[in-house]
Amino acid sequence: MANAAITDLSSLARIENVRLLDPLNADSACFRLRTMNTQTDVSAIVGALRALIPGLDEVATYSLDECLSAMRDLGMFLGSLKRHGVEPLPVVPEVTAVLEELGRRTDMVPRDTVHHYTTWNPVGHRQRMYTGDPQERFLQESVRMVFPDLRTGLNTCDVLADTAPTDPEFAPLLDELNVRLHAMVDSIDLVLRHVSPVFFARVLRPYFEEITVSGRELLGPAAAQVPLWLVDQVIWATDRSEPGYDEFIRHSVPYSLPRWRSYYTRWSEGRSVVSRLVDAYGGLDGATTGRESPVLRRGAEALARVLRTVVVFRGRHLGIARQAYQADLRLYPVGSGGASVDLLRQIIDLTRQNAGLVQARRPNPSTEVPTIRPTAPAGPDRRIPQQRWRDGVAL
Template sequence: MTLYDLVEPGLVCRSNDPAEPRYRIAEIREADPLGADALLAAVPAMNHAADVPALTVALRALVPEPARLARWGVVECLAAMRDLGLLLGSLKRHGTEPVAAVPEVGPVLRELGRRTDMVPRDTVHHYTTWNPLGARRRSYTATDMERHLQDAVRMVFPSLVAALDSCAEVARLEPYDPGFAPALDRTAQHVQSVVDSIDFTVANVTPEFFARVLRPYFEEIDVDGRDYLGPAAAQVPLWLVDLTLWQSDRSDPAYDAFLDESLPYSLPAWRAFHAAHRGSVSAVGKVSAALSWESAHRLPPQLTASALSLARVLRLLKTFRARHIGIARKAYHDDLRLYDNGSGGAPVALLRTVLDLTRDNETLVRRALPHADVSAPRTPAA
């Protein structure tokens, strides 16, 4: 059992309509519309043997007939994409374009993407959140390290969903409002789970395993002449927290371009969140503007509290990014890497850019509070 499974069920749906099928996580995990459980349990052995013919036969065997697919709801469609995706990534890892090898899967991928309002292949959501636990877990390698990596990503999602609620609240308020600082404190509490997740990853997954064993399964595949990335940590929407805290008006063209490419892999509600807040005034923009009108020696208590809370959550984001870049540098070191870019399509240099941007925004806020302690988090208000 992981931290993810101990979270209150309501928290998973909090930022979205609880009736929306994408957030009925237990139902998606339980679903096996392709009858794939036994076959997918054999995939790690096929991968170990690099048995492309067997993987091809397995993918062909799972392709559903149109009439069968037409009877499915969104829950079944998400589970089907999850299960087909394990074979898509496996074939590509062994040098075979899956749709070229099994052309009949192409129309199915397009239809599953259309029915779920997502890209026509599996994403990090399929690979982690919607993946069954226990004996039914879908896995490329059936190794402990792969399971640890899945769990590290899986445990982040409930807190990030909750963080989007508090970020939306921050976006509605001004630094002088009594609710501004508490909303930022709640955001910091939720972002802490991302730091915990990266620490869990460092402790349980080696850079060598990720770079040499797992990373090849996340390569892009061709569907109708367009490349689609495989499951990637970059699809975890920490960038939506960035958006409301600083990125909407204090970004960098390279980061903006990367987010534009990552956005299609996100959930529909999160794409809507991005559209609603893109180009708005960020929390850093609001706080820095307010501070510029005040005397540094006589700041209103509410503004001081807001600036402190903002500096603390930015400090957490900076901590996560510093640890993330440390892992990435090891995994993509010249002596180890098989690819120039991460599974989300970004080079390590972009991680450095985002870390620098986060640090610059934290420094901007902190310098207005030269005697304040931003290291000790406040207790978030209920």
């Protein structure tokens, strides 16, 4: 198991407390930021940021939760300046030491992440937003709603990493993980219903550009930092991935929470769930020795369900990405987390390849991994013909 001494920044009690806190007295400034962005008022954004910056002696008195809240609020102004074409730290250099100290105190990168922008963000009238547009609120909620189930799911993955396919608990653990992963599907459905590709590509995406802190380029609080890649890592990617996805995962790890980074390190030293199941069935030659085991059969069926849920989510995500990053709409060639549409397609192909290995070892497959088709986006900006859809597949 992971080191219990590593601080759990994902606990529900901590999330609620961080949302409540306002150590910089930034409520008013964060609300006014929406108007500053609408008016492209760079001088007002710079002035508001300078007024919020605490001294290092004040930061020394902050609790861990106050440090998370302070980084959340400073980050809103950093991303806003970059959106308007201004690299923030050369303009407001006095914030640099504070960002570094807040990063050190929280054991995270020295800027805001997706956790600050969504999970640790207040809800209601205090919600920190770049634009105030309802579509931004839905996008934040789509990420926020995932984390409670994802937290539980990653804890389940940590147990799976040490559970043999021949253990009777193997299949129930996979089924528990599958239940938790359905929150990802629910979240992408929320985006499809309420967030148009034009709004994301043209309005919101520019706020997630990288900034430079002490010579280090740091991504903005992108949804790609939600670590579904960490589930991939334990299920198949630790030994069945390809260099492009491996590089993306390594680039994403620093933006994750300390405990989840420790999971990545530990899981990378072992063999994936898919590999261990294949071995239990007698290897890649498809030997039938394992087919007679009800425990292995249940494990294979449960693993197929997990992979199917991941493919459904990624298929719908791919449909959104294709819309937002098509040549005549996009402002940037790659996503806010650094992934291209081609990489998303490759990840789906890798997932399906691993699902194929699992399905080949099931005597009567009943849970097929769907063929991906583009999913119709929300709003009036549809460029895909209207169809009926189920699990990302055209009916």
